[in-house]
Amino acid sequence: MTPRPAPAGVWFITPGHSPARFPAAHRCGADVALVDLEDSVPAALKAQARQNAAAFFTAPAIAPALGVRISSPTTRDGIHDLAAIAEYPTRPDIVLIPKTESPRDIEVAAGVLDAPGYTPHLYGLIETPRALEDLPSIVRAPRLAGVLFGTADYATATGCTATWDALLHARSVLVTSAAAAGIHAIDSPFFDLQDNAGLRREAEQARNLGFAGKCCVHPRQLPHVTAVFTPTDAEVATARAIVAAAQDAGDRIVEVAGQMVGPPMVKAARALVARAEAVGTQHEVTA
Incomplete structure (x- = not known):
């Protein structure tokens, strides 16, 4: 059987504790829509988000590839997330694993989720200096389909500014390591929702550097990023x-x-x- 191609292009993420937003995510036109169980969900609502997220994957047939961002598998919430997903009636195409710092993080997720007839695409969220140092081994994890760059956590961990120039080295290393392993690299979201020109510029820079796509955190960002990553x-x-x-x-x-x-x-x-x-x-x- 030919393996399913791992999704790239434009990714959109919506919080798991707001199920009223799920239909809009299904219709957003992105290549991938993720429901978030991690940073966008308040701690007190994580259990509810985990329960809500099951409905995200019972979308109509007309929908993008659907996935979930779990909490780190090294945390209690991450363990609960994986256990819950394994029991969903319809399970996600894609599982994004935050704070990925070793191949073991990917192995843990695969060990819980893989089942006869079901092997989701696993993507590692690279957002720490330790992860960048260990990228050569991370990107060769057998079950890894791709990597995403997390600028906010990486900038906080290193003390650098979250600007393109300050993060260019990390982005370049990520793209190079992913290309060497033959997997996709997806760029971080752009967090200034008022600066469409800056969003477009950063998306173009990411594409030119070799990223296969970029994440969006608000629907109004989607047309700008889609235009950049859609061939003319x-x-x-x-x-x-x-x-x-x-x-x-x-x-x-x-x-x-x-x-x-x-x-x-x-x-x-x-x-x-x-x-x-x-x-x-x-x-x-x-x-």
């Missing part, structure tokens, strides 16, 4: 021309529109075409 018609046309020329040439180096094109460019073009087709399918489904 011109980009898709160019990519299709590269793929076609390479096929005609037996994958030898060819010239396309005055540019020499070799295997790395062809691989990138095929990935862009696949991304465009995935976005097109998602838009057809949510229309």
Whole structure:
């Protein structure tokens, strides 16, 4: 059986203690919608959020890939989260594991959740200096599908400012390690809900650095991030021309529109075409 592709693109997260927001998350048009059991949920409401979240995954057929951000599996809440998810009538496609600092964190989640006919995509949330130091081993955890960068916790832990320049080193290391392991890297949310220009700029910088997507924490951020991570018609046309020329040439180096094109460019073009087709399918489904 061919493995399901791990989701990338635009991610949206909604708090688990507010089930009235679930239908909007299902219709938001993101590639992935997550229900949160961690930071956005007050401590007194975590048990209720855990119970509410079961309904998040009984969404209509027309919905993005659905997932959950649990609490750290090294905490009591995280253990309760995993145990609850294992018993949900419909279980999530994706489980995001915060404070991931070793392959063992991924193994614990997989050990609780994996069952005959069910192996969710596990993503590690990289948000501590220790995690960055141990990335080469984390990204090669057998059950890891991808990583997300958590700027807020990382900046707090290091004492740096939560700006692009201050966090560029960490982002670069994360993208490089993920690429070496052949998994997706998704960028952190942009937390200033009033600065759409800043959001767009950061999304473009993340895409240019090699991130496969970016998280959003408010519905009005989605159009801006989606526009950045959706290939333009011109980009898709160019990519299709590269793929076609390479096929005609037996994958030898060819010239396309005055540019020499070799295997790395062809691989990138095929990935862009696949991304465009995935976005097109998602838009057809949510229309």
